[in-house]
Amino acid sequence: SQQGEEDPQALSIQEGENATMNCSYKTSINNLQWYRQNSGRGLVHLILIRSNEREKHSGRLRVTLDTSKKSSSLLITASRAADTASYFCATDPVSGNTPLVFGKGTRLSVIA
Amino acid sequence: EPEVTQTPSHQVTQMGQEVILRCVPISNHLYFYWYxxxxxxxxxxxxxxxxxxxxEKSEIFDDQFSVERPDGSNFTLKIRSTKLEDSAMYFCASSDGEYNEQxxxxxxxxxVL
Structure with a gap:
């Protein structure tokens, strides 16, 4: 079974709109992290949410975590063309300092 | 803000050649990863x-791969005899161990050509 599956696979919105991406996972986790990747570039760490947290904010980003449903969402408010990228969730299984397990990502296109 | 650096940004090699990919993790981090x-x-x-x-290592990390921390700052990944299927983007990551934030x-x- 796959951890960290994002949906939708692709999302296209107008600048100024909000973008919501979802991540589902199958096993218990220690935390969940969201990353951004511009085409062919590195992974930029956006936010980490621990398993005992339900919501976290960072600037225009809002992340929620529902451990009962094994799901997380990333909301980007007032999107900008510069937010165009792929967004990945990565789960950290409950065992500490272990490899992250990445999903396939959501490709977000923000049209100016 | 401290960041992880990697060199080179792009490496082209012939099949069968050895490559070494270099990483400098964030200085106070203790856990290092290759993806x-x-x-x-x-x-x-x-x-x-x-x-x-x-x-820990995955099944991808076979005998052709090795890692080393030759000094206090560098962390390297060596592929001894590259194959066509080794063509990929290789990422280094580091963590201070708190919450496994990588x-x-x-x-x-x-x-690999």
Missing amino acids: RQILGQKVEFLVSFYNNEIS FFGPGTRLT
Whole structure:
């Protein structure tokens, strides 16, 4: 079974709109992290949410975590063309300092 | 803000050649990782390193791969005899161990011809 599956696979919105991406996972986790990747570039760490947290904010980003449903969402408010990228969730299984397990990502296109 | 750096940004090599990919993790971090991403696919874990030894490795990390921390700052991934299927983006990551928050470098794009 796959951890960290994002949906939708692709999302296209107008600048100024909000973008919501979802991540589902199958096993218990220690935390969940969201990353951004511009085409062919590195992974930029956006936010980490621990398993005992339900919501976290960072600037225009809002992340929620529902451990009962094994799901997380990333909301980007007032999107900008510069937010165009792929967004990945990565789960950290409950065992500490272990490899992250990445999903396939959501490709977000923000049209100016 | 401290960041993970990687060199080179792009490496082109012939099949069968050895390559060494270099990483400088964030200075106070203790846990180091290599991941790779084949074009269009998921980011996959290769190996983790802590206290000067491998702590975990995936099935991808076979005898052709090795890692080393030759000094107090560098962390290297060596592929002894590259194959065409090793072509990928290789990412180094590091963590201070608190919450396993991993910060990634910009990657090295390896192209094996």
